[in-house]
Amino acid sequence: MCGIVGVVGRGEAAPLLLEGLRRLEYRGYDSAGIATLVNGHIERRRAEGKLVNLAAVLEREPLPGTTGIGHTRWATHGAPTERNAHPHATRRCAVVHNGIIENHAELRAELERAGVAFETETDTETFVRLLDANLAQGMEPRAAFAAALRRVHGAFALAAIFAGHPRTLLAARQGAPLAVGFGEGEMFVGSDALALAPLTRRIAYLEEGDWAEVGAEGAAFFDARGERVERPVVVTAVSGAAVGKGNYRHFMEKELHEHPAVLGDTLRQYLDPKTLEVRLPRLPFDPARVPRLTISACGSAFLAGLVGRYWIERLARLPVDADIASELRYRDPPLPEGGGAILVSQSGETADTLAALRLLREGGQRVLSVVNVPESSMARESDGCVLTVAGPEIGVASTKAFTAQLAVLACLAVGFGRARRELTTLDEGRLTQALLEVPGNAAAVLEQDAQIRELAAEVAKARDVLFLGRGSLYPIALEGALKLKEISYIHAEGYAAGEMKHGPIALIDESVPVVALCPTGPLFEKTMSNLQEAAARGGRILAFTDEDGAGPLSRFAERVTVLPKVGAFSTPILYAIPVQLLAYHVAVLKGTDVDQPRNLAKSVTVE
Ligand code: F6R
16 A cells, blocks of 8 residues: 655655655654755655654655655555654665566566665665666666666566656556656646545546656556556546544544435445435346346444345345455356455555456456545456445544445446336335434434443443344444454454354353344344343343334343334444444543554555
C-alpha cells in the first residue's frame, strides 16, 4: 500500500506534497518523507511514525524546491524506521514506491556482487540502485527509468526525480494505482484522485504497465513496451474539500453517526419509494439465467458479501460461492460457463480483490463490483458497477461503507429474486418497504449509544471476547469480532451460535464475555438454546435483541440491549451498527488510536 505523490510545480513543492500525503495517510502511517530538487541537488526530509512527525521536521528544517516527491509508508520490507522511510535516494535520483518488488532479493544479490552497497532493508532500494547504476553509465533519466523498470517484477507504483533535471518526474504503474494530475503550468502525480483533488480535478489514470514522463507543461505516456500512448484526461468527481471530524472526537465516531444518512442515500439510488420496486442499474449478467454467482472480497467487505450470499440464495434461489479474495485467487476454482461474480470493496483498490476480479474475468465470469469509489481500479476494470453512496470513509475500520455494502447487496438480492420469479410483486414491495425503514431504525439504534458505552466498560476489561449469531447474523458476529480486534486489540472471535458446542464452548468461563446477536424471529429459540448452554458454563451473555426477546433473554443474560424490532431480512444491517459502536467505545476506553490502529492501513494495495 503506501501513498505516493509528486509535483513538478511553480511554487514550493513541499507544502503541496505534505497536503497530498495528508490525504493519502489512510494508505499507511508507519513513516513519511519528501524529497525535492534544490539547486539541482536531491534533498530529503523523513520521519518515523505519522505525518505530523514529518511536518514537525519540515517546520524545523524547511525544504525548498519546486519539484519533488512524497511518500507515506505502510511497511512491508524493513522495519518502520526513519532509515527505511521513503524517498530512497542516491546522489543522482530519489524514488518513492508503493507495492512490492517481488524479485528484490535476487536483484539485491546481483547488485551486491557488483559492489553496490545498500543502506536499507527495503525492496524499494533495489530499484533505486538499478536506476542509479543506469544513470551512472550516462543514460538519460527516461532511458534509465525504462531500463530499470524492465528488471523489476511485482505489483507496484513508482515515482522518481533526478538531480540536474529540475522539471522532470518519472512515474510508473504496474499493479498499484497511479494518477497524473494536470494543472496550469504545473503537474502532479498521486496514488489516487483524492490526493490530487485540492490541486487539480483534471486527471489521467495510468493503465497497467504504463509509465509516464511528467514535466511542468504536460505528460507523455508510454506502455509496457515503451510505445507512446494516449491516456484520456477526465475531470474527477472527487472533492478537494478537506474532510473534517465535525464535533466528533474521531472520524470513526463521525462515520458511525453517518449510518442513517448513508443508508438513506444508498437505498434511494436503488429503491423506488413510490412503487416499492427495486431499480437496479444495467447488470453485466442476467440474474434470471446465470447458473451461479461467486462473491469475493477482503475483510469487512467479505463479511458483507457473506450476508449477500444468505440473502441471494434465500430470496433468488441462486447458488452463491463466497470466498475471501486472497484464497480465491490461488484456489483455481472451477468456474461455470456464463457465471457471474460480485466483488465488494470500499476503496476499489484492494490488491487481493483486484486480482480475484481479474482471475474471475479471465475465467469467463461477468463481474459486477460494489464499490464506494467510482473512479477506482475495480470500478474501471469490472463489467458493471453498483456504487455505495457512503462518501469518503477516513477511519481505517470500515463502518458506514460496510452497512452501505449491505444495503446494495440487499437491493441486488431482491432484484435478482424478482428477475428469477422467486419473489412476487407483493414480496418485492414488502422487502423494499423493510429496507426503506432501515435508515430510521439505524437512527434509533444510535440512540442506544450511552447503553452501549456502559457495555463497552465490561468488554474493555476482557482479554478474549466471543461474538455469536446465526444465519445472516453470523457474518455480523464475525464483523463484531473483527472490529473489536482491529481497533481495541482485544482478542475476539465470531462464531455461528450453533457451532459453539463443537469446540469453542471450551473457552467459556466467567472471564470471557459472549456478545450475542439474538433478535426474535425464525432462529431465536435455537440461538437462545446455544446461549443458555454458554450461560450454564459460567459464560456472561451480553445480548442484543428486540423488545420481544428482552424478557426471555433477561432470565440468564448479564445485559440485554434492546434494538428496534424489524423483520429478519434487515437485521444484519441494523445489528452491524451496535457491534461497531461497541468496538469504538471499547477502543476509546482502552486509549488506542481509533482512526489509525497499529499495523493497519485503510487501503491494502499489496498482496
Ligand atoms: C475492517 C476493514 C478491512 C477492509 C478490507 C477491505 O474494518 O476496514 O477489513 O474491509 O481491507 O477493504 P476494501 O473494502 O477497501 O476492499
